[in-house]
Amino acid sequence: MVISGTVPVxxxxxxxxxxxxxxxxRVAVLGGLSALLFFTVILGIMIGPVQVGPGLIMxxxxxxxxxxxxxxxxxxxxxxxxxxxxxxxxxxxxxxxxGMGLAVSGCAMQGLFRNPMAxxxxxxxxxxxxxxxxxxxxxxxxxxxxxxxxFFFAALTVFVVYMIARVNGKVPITTLLLSGIAISSFFSxxxxxxxxxxxxxxxxxxxxxxxxxxxxxxxxVAITLPFIVISVPVFxxxxxxxxxxxxxxxxxxxxxxxxxxxxRFILALTALTVGACVAVSGVIGFVGLIIPHVTRxxxxxxxxxxxxxxxxxxxxxxxxTDLFARMVxxxxxxxxxxxxxxxxxxxxxxxxxxxxxxxxx
Amino acid sequence: MELRVSxxxxxxxxxxxxxxxSFSAAGGEVLGIIGPxxxxxTTLLRCLRMALVPQRGDITLNGKSVxxxxxGKIARFFGVVPQSPSISFPFSVLDVVMMGRTPHLRRFxxxxxxxxxxxxxxxxxxxxxxxxxxxxxxLSGGEVQRVVIARALAQQPHVLLLDEPTSxxxxxxxxxxxxxxxxxxxxxxxxxxxxxxxxxxxxxxCDKLLLLSEGRVxxxxxxxxxxxxxxxxxxxxxxATVAYNAAIRSHQVTIRDVISSYLEGTE
Numbered sequence: 001m002v003i004s005g006t007v008p009v010x011x012x013x014x015x016x017x018x019x020x021x022x023x024x025x026r027v028a029v030l031g032g033l034s035a036l037l038f039f040t041v042i043l044g045i046m047i048g049p050v051q052v053g054p055g056l057i058m059x060x061x062x063x064x065x066x067x068x069x070x071x072x073x074x075x076x077x078x079x080x081x082x083x084x085x086x087x088x089x090x091x092x093x094x095x096x097x098x099g100m101g102l103a104v105s106g107c108a109m110q111g112l113f114r115n116p117m118a119x120x121x122x123x124x125x126x127x128x129x130x131x132x133x134x135x136x137x138x139x140x141x142x143x144x145x146x147x148x149x150x151f152f153f154a155a156l157t158v159f160v161v162y163m164i165a166r167v168n169g170k171v172p173i174t175t176l177l178l179s180g181i182a183i184s185s186f187f188s189x190x191x192x193x194x195x196x197x198x199x200x201x202x203x204x205x206x207x208x209x210x211x212x213x214x215x216x217x218x219x220x221v222a223i224t225l226p227f228i229v230i231s232v233p234v235f236x237x238x239x240x241x242x243x244x245x246x247x248x249x250x251x252x253x254x255x256x257x258x259x260x261x262x263x264r265f266i267l268a269l270t271a272l273t274v275g276a277c278v279a280v281s282g283v284i285g286f287v288g289l290i291i292p293h294v295t296r297x298x299x300x301x302x303x304x305x306x307x308x309x310x311x312x313x314x315x316x317x318x319x320x321t322d323l324f325a326r327m328v329x330x331x332x333x334x335x336x337x338x339x340x341x342x343x344x345x346x347x348x349x350x351x352x353x354x355x356x357x358x359x360x361x
Numbered sequence: 362m363e364l365r366v367s368x369x370x371x372x373x374x375x376x377x378x379x380x381x382x383s384f385s386a387a388g389g390e391v392l393g394i395i396g397p398x399x400x401x402x403t404t405l406l407r408c409l410r411m412a413l414v415p416q417r418g419d420i421t422l423n424g425k426s427v428x429x430x431x432x433g434k435i436a437r438f439f440g441v442v443p444q445s446p447s448i449s450f451p452f453s454v455l456d457v458v459m460m461g462r463t464p465h466l467r468r469f470x471x472x473x474x475x476x477x478x479x480x481x482x483x484x485x486x487x488x489x490x491x492x493x494x495x496x497x498x499x500l501s502g503g504e505v506q507r508v509v510i511a512r513a514l515a516q517q518p519h520v521l522l523l524d525e526p527t528s529x530x531x532x533x534x535x536x537x538x539x540x541x542x543x544x545x546x547x548x549x550x551x552x553x554x555x556x557x558x559x560x561x562x563x564x565x566x567c568d569k570l571l572l573l574s575e576g577r578v579x580x581x582x583x584x585x586x587x588x589x590x591x592x593x594x595x596x597x598x599x600x601a602t603v604a605y606n607a608a609i610r611s612h613q614v615t616i617r618d619v620i621s622s623y624l625e626g627t628e
Contacts (some may be wrong), residue, residue, distance in 0.1 A: 014495045015484075016394060019455060019477055237469065244463055244485050253412055254466030255516070256436030301450040 020158035033312035044092035103314025106288030119289035129158025129278035147279035154275035211284035211337025227276035239303035362388035369418030393567030440518030450494035461515025483514035559598035
């Protein structure tokens with residue numbers, strides 16, 4: 001041991017209390033956001049053509065829990081149960097999962113690329129996914145296969161981009177971004193071609209590409225849930241590596257990070273996570289780009305807080321925007337992708353103008 | 362602790378950079394690497410820590426070859442202070458120094474009290490304790506330099522590699538840094554290898570110097586044996602006087618003139 005930890009521990013000095021309060025602040029931030037997410041979920045279930053009170057929502061959900069819910073006596077009309085359990089809950093949960101997945105992937109991508117422009121879509125994930133979905137629709141596959149087509153091509157695109165960008169076993173970030181943009185354009189052209197020849201199926205593809213959660217159901221939740229449940233904690237465990245990567249790749253390597261392996265792992269995890277989101281919700285823009293930035297403004301650049309906080313903020317944001325999407329032009333609804341961009345972008349730009357210098361890019 | 366480099370060669374596809382470099386350094390010793398621009402100093406420092414993989418030759422630490430070590434293991438033995446580090450993200454100074462603990466932590470392990478104390482000690486040694494909560498993105502170049510040295514020290518390295526750590530600093534801070542690394546070498550028994558453009562500082566603070574010229578070792582040994590009027594003329598193309606300065610008990614260089622025959626080649 002070269003430097004022994006022999007500083008006398010003066011527990012109450014300024015640095016020490018700063019260090020320890022940092023941990024408390026982290027718990028407070030994540031706890032507060034979790035609470036907010038919980039209220040947003042309840043709000044998302046409450047509001048709709050038929051209002052359902054928060055107490056009733058809790059009771060209905062509780063009555064559906066295995067074992068615990070068995071002795072609840074149903075005192076409400078059955079259709080409330082189906083509104084909550086079959087319609088609104090899966091939709092709100094799906095919005096939350098997709099918001100989380102996109103935000104957390106965007107956050108990891110921005111850290112990995114040290115580039116504020118990076119979003120989950122930079123490596124062609126979205127256009128690859130869009131192509132997969134369009135292809136599935138066009139060759140007449142049933143509704144259920146569309147998400148799998150999207151997922152498969154989203155992941156495949158990232159793999160192809162990575163292989164193209166690879167030079168002597170390394171993947172320089174600029175090469176990766178450029179080949180991502182190129183492949184992205186290529187798939188966009190293919191999607192346009194699909195649209196051109198698709199005739200009566202045009203509407204389905206276009207709707208899918210605008211991004212929306214109207215087809216939400218427990219089947220979609222089941223597709224996305226496993227990926228989000230895995231990726232959010234795994235990205236959080238990669239926080240230290242992402243922090244080191246923000247110091248530059250060479251410095252990260254000097255701190256003991258296996259840079260190329262970490263890059264591969266993060267890319268793969270992002271591809272799967274975003275693939276799972278794109279598959280069930282289409283292309284919902286700007287969540288993955290903006291949410292990490294907004295979160296970073298408030299919690300700082302440390303990925304230990306930033307990653308889970310981005311996930312929570314992403315979940316909250318998409319539930320709220322989806323609520324708008326459902327309510328704005330009732331009884332019809334807007335694609336949520338339009339809402340996220342229409343409302344998210346001005347909000348983000350105003351933040352950007354006011355607090356540009358604090359963002360660190 | 363002994364670092365031994367034997368017949369190390371490195372070339373990029375288009376250009377040979379290092380050719381048959383051999384030297385050794387012992388614990389407690391400060392080795393200065395000097396040489397003109399393009400002589401391969403930074404490349405050598407990269408090869409030492411396997412950031413670049415040399416095509417030939419071996420690097421051993423206490424007789425064990427480091428060439429097959431994982432990045433994590435290398436980072437537990439080699440601390441690096443890069444040339445003009447810039448950190449554009451508003452991490453606090455304490456956060457950045459704590460990052461030095463990264464190679465000592467297992468994947469799922471959190472930093473503990475001991476890691477914190479090691480980081481504190483590193484901050485004390487480099488006099489950045491008072492800056493603990495300041496965002497590094499707002500610090501001056503010299504302050505960032507000292508924070509990054511603290512980060513490298515928090516790695517508890519056996520070998521500390523510094524690439525021109527004084528180039529951004531005021532003269533008083535240059536002296537401080539050189540003084541600091543020498544006292545670290547003495548007190549902790551670590552090997553310090555430092556690239557410097559400043560011949561006088563190098564002669565004063567380094568125990569040995571390695572003079573590189575066009576990717577080869579031109580001379581290796583005690584400062585006054587390496588930096589001579591003859592070697593300065595040959596390697597740098599300058600007419601210089603090297604004289605002992607009793608006030609600082611070190612040899613010092615005074616450059617008198619650039620030798621015109623060397624200039625003609627470049628004009």
